[in-house]
Amino acid sequence: MHFGDFQSICLRTALPLCSVVSSETRLDEYFVTGTLPECYARAVELSNTMIYEVGNAFIHIAGIFVCFIILFNVKRKYTAIARSEMLIFFYLFAALTIASLLVDCGVSPPGTSSYAYFVAVQIGLVGSCCWALMVNGFIYFQIWEDGTTKSLLFLRLTSFLIFALDFIVAFITFKSWSNATVIKTHTTMLFIVMYIINSAFLFIFVISQVILVVTSLNNLWALGAVLLGCFFFIVGQIILYVGSEPICNSSKHYIDGLFFATLFNVFSIMMVYKYWDMITTEDLEFSVAIQETGIAWNGTNNNNIKKQMKESVLTRSELEFKNNGEMKNLLEIS
Incomplete structure (x- = not known):
């Protein structure tokens, strides 16, 4: 394994992209495209339809309802700072949750021609969510006026550009475009986009909010919400990439690490909303x-x-x- 290779990741956890990328150091004898994990959640047949990741599907559905509740509450805070920008972020996360539900449950099963499109859309939405969250973090400093046409246009345009960039990088990797210079085993650029750049966006957001809370707000509850959100996210990622196989084996293939990773991601989003709710004051009158x-x-x-x-x-x-x-x-x- 080398930097940018998904071999060790795909062997431990059943990420959707593992079905459309391969490793330079390990090509399965029977699976020319994709890397089969050591253990993954079993599929369930319902009305002659195979449904994958059933447990994870319930978490996605619950996450969609949570997003709707959050969106309703955000809309009611008429005078809160960055209200419109936060709505964009939560709309993006709701779209990501729906896309993840479609991908994980096999609406477009692995091996079909459309599967790569769904996975690329999912990866693009992840990048857009991370970017939108970071931009909202800067708006909390009131560097520029929130809710204006320029502010909303900037956030929408840049979020779309991030989505397009991530989508194109993922898709040309999955489809082996560009005269075979980018093929299914050359995944370094995709690795950088998914893990390095997105992690940088999230890291900048967390650090900026800690600075804001400590230097300006002096709100320990808000700091606790930030730290708790980080805790949920980090634990979810550790379970996904380290504990997925043990969980899968101990549960007899009913669930795997994706179940808990999705659950903890929903908790993290709830903490993002709670943090924003704590630091924004509304003129009730x-x-x-x-x-x-x-x-x-x-x-x-x-x-x-x-x-x-x-x-x-x-x-x-x-x-x-x-x-x-x-x-x-x-x-x-x-």
Whole structure:
């Protein structure tokens, strides 16, 4: 094994990409493409349909519901910092969860022509999520104004570019494009994109938030949420890449490391939301006034909303003044 080779990884855990890449140092006798893990979760036949990673599928479904709950709560925090940007991040994670559900359960089974597309989309969404999380971390410092058209356009455009880059790197590796200079056994670039670059995004986010909490916020609960999220993520990765085979053998092939890795990833996302909820303060009076007056909120221009709120308040004051004047006139007449 050398740097960028997926041999040892694919032997220990059943990653989706292991079915479409091969190793330079180990090519299976019967599996020319792909590396078969030593132990993996068994498939279940239901109505003449093979369903893979059944236990992991339930975690993905639960993760989708968690994403919907988080999105609902984020949308209700009308004046919270980076509200619209966080919505983009959680939308990306929801899309990643759905893509992972389709890939892990075998909607497009390994060996089919479309399987490589699904795996490449999954890898691209992972990169987009990591990038969007890092950008949101910088927005918390209020380096630029959140919720503006420029801020949202920047995040959407760069997230799409990261997705496209990761997708292309994965797909040309799976399909052996570029005149055979990039083939299924040349996985160094894919390894760098998946593990080095994405890890750098996450590392920058964590360090920046620790600096923010320690130097500016002085909120130990927020720091605890960051550390707990890191704990869940790291434990999930250790179980995935180190403990998958023992778990698979001890559970008699019903579950493997992907089950716990997915579960702990959901916990990590919950901690990301909890951290954001702790460090953002909402003007409750302003929020309630928006709902009472029926002012439309699109999260793109805070100044326009505040202007509408002021106009609404002035209108109410004028009405109260007018009503008070009418009452005085009635009292004088009586």
